[in-house]
Amino acid sequence: MLKLAKTSLLVAAIMATSLTASDILVTVNGKNITKQDAQALVAAQAPQLNYETLPPQQQTMILDRLIEKELFTELAAKENIDKKPEFKKNLEKIKNELLVNMWMKEQMDNVVVSDSEAKEFYEKNKDKFIGKATMHARHILVKDEKSAKEIIDTLKPLKGEALKNKFIELAKTKSTGPSGPKGGDLGTFTKEQMVPAFSKAAWALNKGEITTKPVKTQFGYHVIYLEDKSDAKPISYESVKENIIASLKQKQFASKITELAKELKSKATIVNMTKDTTK
Template identity: 45%
Template sequence: MRKSLISSVAAILLLSGLSLSAKTLASVDGDEITDKDISVMLRAMPGVSYDQLPEDMQKKVLEQAIERKLLAKQAKSEGIQNSKEFKDALEDAKEDLTLEVWMRQQMNNAKVSEGDMRKFYDENKEKFVQPELVKAKHILVQNEKEAKEVIAEIGKAGAKASEKFSELAKSKSIDPAGQNGGELGWFSKDQMVPEFANAAFALQKGSYSKTPVKTQFGYHVIYAEDKKAQAVLPYEDVKPQIEQNLKIQKFRDSVSSTAKKLREKAQVTFK
């Protein structure tokens, strides 16, 4: 139970960015609505932040925040804060808030040294292995005949096969990526269906599939633009991730230790 509480609060603190500053997004009758207000509303959606939402969703969330502010003002005007129900709920909220603010302070106080981070990296390099990657583009058509015709056209382009491939992707591919010349960017083997992945990773850099590749989506022609061998990511690339993970672990250990000591001293009775 204690681990669950600590983990939940740690997640909340990370989602809120551990920031004490607030950015004003709107105001209602002079009352500000800040990014912190929005963060509170989004807590029910772990991993979601306001800045990452599409513009139309941001507008909807902000409208909900405005509505929430107006309803809260109405509730205050009706004297809800003087009711016993409100006062009881406020006491419960105070305890939750007290714990959350205290835990935020503990999280901020958790420090990780350069030596700790470097040691973790050196002892856990297998956790930072970047798999083999391929950067590719593709053309997706409905049948094998079309795919073979595409391959033939690319073959006629000779040294300009890459340019021809992009041109054909825009005019013939039924995949949305066709609008961008069939570009798929970098991907690992497990990010694609097996038939596509096996064909793509078998290609040499700068080559394309000479026979159609059949998947559940149709028939593909694949062009391998670049390849990266499996490698351990450099320390500097993963340092922020290591720092965050070690900081969370240090926070959890500290809070667990404090809770254990307090439990040993406390007089607890069950009824």
């Protein structure tokens, strides 16, 4: 079961029966190496990546590995590695593993979760589908408290757009943080994503306000401007529907396999040869 996700792409590649010319990346001594081969190699190491969207340099590296693999395979065959007892023994193990993995995949594919089941789960667990409170802020980071106070004194008399524009201007010219060139823009974040002192000061602000005292953290002294704030709110069903269905499918699949394993064990002749029979 644990290897199912890693082998699904391999199974798909094995079961594929037709290729187009555009699928073939290169031939090695007449053997085709395809986009599917490249994707299987990429997915084995980083399932979230796609071969066709990788930078050209990485695609070339992947292709080189596949070419080398094919050449080494040919060499191993010439040296009759496949005739050795160890090869045949290990091949049988791989065949059994592939057999079970393909069967597991079929069982998983046969699990069906309806929209109504997913919606019922959502309704019963609404408290678990709550988006965290977020805020959008800017900051000016300086090394000493005096500089931060001078910036605050400059900004205090201003309001509205005048305050925001001046803050952005000062962030670009005085902030030592990496967000300085962007007017101090930190984007949207949750409380947990910032250090405690910064979050506490930022969450105490109302939209369009600045901190009236320097905020000290391990990075230096901050002056913070609040762009916007959003309270925690329910996540819509449509936003989590696919995740719910996938989770329920996995749960049903695991339950089905557990029950089937119990049934098969009860009918099988299982002799535990490790038991101590002397007692």
